[in-house]
Amino acid sequence: MNNFWIILFHTYLNKLKSKSFIVMTILSVVIVLALTNINNIINLFDKNGGKDKIAVLDETGQLYEPFKQQLNTINKKIILTQYKGSEKEAEAAVEKGKFDAVIQLGLNEQQMPIATSKAMSIADTELFSDLERGLQQLKTMMTASKINLTPQQLQKLYEPVSFKKIALEKNAKTEEQLNQARGLVYILLFVIYFSVIMYANMIAMEVATEKSSRVMEILISSVSPIKQMFAKILGIGLLSLTQLAVFLLTGYYSLKSNMDALKGGLFGVFGLGDIPVATIIYAVIFFILGYFLYATLAAFLGSLVSRIEDIQQMITPMTMLVVAGFMIAMFGLGKPDSTFITVTSYIPFFTPMIMFLRVGMLTIPLWEVLIGIGILLTTIIILAIFGARVYRGGVLMYGKSNSYKDIKKALQLTKNQ
Template sequence: MNSFWIILFHTYLNKLKSKSFIITTILTVVIVLGLTNINNIINLFDKSGGKETVAVLDETGRLYEPFKQQITAINKDIKLTNYNGSDKEAEKDVEAGDFDALIQLRFNEERLPEATYKAMSIADSSLFTDLQTGLQQLKTMQSATKINLTEAQLQKLYEPAAFEKVALEKNAKSEEELNQARGLVYILLFIIYFSVIMYANMIAMEVATEKSSRVMEILISSVSPIKQMFAKIFGIGLLSLTQLAVFLIVGYYSLTSNMESLKDGFWGVYGFGDVPIGTIVYAIVFFILGYFLYATLAAFLGSLVSRIEDVQQMITPMTLMVVAGFMIAMFGLGKPDAPFITITSFIPFFTPMIMFLRVGMLSIPIWEAMLGIAVLIGTIVGLAIFGARVYRGGVLMYGKSNSFKDIKKALQLTKNE
């Protein structure tokens, strides 16, 4: 058993100290810090302090003030200026950078407001949308005045209809609980997706690298291939937990330190504080099982190739399965109770993400979650047994080897041992 732990910690420490791991970790930490400080970064490069200036050319002489009131109610960061020059002069000021945009107000044939929006680029849809919304509200108010509607009648007309949602299913989640669960599930799905792809690929590359350097010939003479495979799986698993811990710690403290809205704590602000502890437990369970499922698959696929450049071709089908599971899960965020989602949650290679989605979003019977876990465990055990046999023969195969037909060849080598 000592040889197992030696290989496990050798794999872990070797990868931990590698330049690629250190650079990847540092770059990811920089990205996390950038995302959690995005408002500060934007303000640093935004000379206007986040405010947008718009020149208003009021051809009627009566629309500027009511239009300004509507825009102020919609977005206080939009600064309107009543422009007294001609439209050509206003356009030159926009081109010179004095204003972000120009809006020309006038009456149409029915004496209702209309406008023309001009800017250097119309790619900023948010500014245009706010201005358009303000103009629409102004037009609505003036239309109501023409038909003698009072302000109270107008408010009544646009008052949203009461529409209450009631779930008849026993123990069904409320809308607030669903929104909380959706946020948590969304984040954890990304963690599961990227972790499985990144670390499963790392295992396959590790095995292929050792084969290409002929280190494997030395190892198999002293340690059984099965011990090697599982030592590498656990070693990379330990590495993944280390890296994820760094990302989560840095991300958490950066968010709580730089965003005023997070002064009461990250989990509380985003509504995660009320998420049942069972959902968190399921997330951990499905993450670990998903990792072992794809890690085992990656290990024996990596053992079939002798050149590092062949690894990606060999593990591409595995990567596509992870991507397919993730895309189905993204669809399921909007319709978690769809029959298609229910069926695919019991397909082993999709279960880690889709069954967790259902557990987080729905109040499913506990036996369904347990069945999903049992399916995963059974698949991992079966894959481990089969994978160990392929791995035992695969590590002895050299030369051009990048076809799934090589699995049969690896199994024959195992029998001949």
């Protein structure tokens, strides 16, 4: 048993000290800090503090003030300035950076407002969309005045209808809770997806690297292949939890210090200001189970390969399973209660992501979750037993791996030992 722990901690510490792991962790921490400080970064690079300066050429002499009033209700960060010079002078001012754009207001034959906007680039769709909405509201107001509608009548005309959504199911989530859950589940699905792929691939690469360097032959003489396999799986598992702990702690403290700036924005919509404890617990459970499922699969597939160049070809079907589960989960964000999502949540290779999706977005009975976890655990055990037998023979196989027929050869070698 001592050899098991030696390999486990050797795998863990060896990867922990590697340059690639350190660089990747630092880069990931930088990305986490950048995302949680996004408002501060934008303001740092924005010379106008996020405000757009627009020069207005009003050919009519009567549209500037009402247009300014309408636009102020849409976006207060757009600063309008009535420009007294010519169109060419306004364009030159835009080219010099004094204004972000120039908008020319006029009237058509029906005496309705029209506009032409010019800027160095028209890539800022939000800005031009807001300018267009402001002009549309101005046109609506002028049309209403022509048919003698009072401001109160106009307000009633455009007042949104009352449309309430009430769930009859007991303890069902409200619309606001669903929107928050959807964003939170979306983020955590990405964490599960990328973590499973990254760490499972790491195990397969670790086994293939040792075989290619003939280190495996030395290890086999002192430690059984089965102990090696599970020591590597647990070693990389500890590594993944270490890296995720660094990310989560960094993200938590950075979010906490920037919560006032982020509140009401992207993080407010995603519900990150009030994360349910149960959702975090389920995320950890399904992450760990998903890791062990794919890590076991990756370990015995990696044992069939003796050249690092062949590893991607061998684990591609496994990667496709993870991708398929993620794509189904993305579909399920819009229809989490569909029969298709319910059925696929019990398919073990999809359970870590899809059952977590259902738990996060729906109020489902505990027995359904336990059945999903039970199926997942059973699959992991079966895969571990089968994988251990394949691994035991696979580590003794050398030469180019061409197909999954090598699994049969590996099992035969195991029987002969």
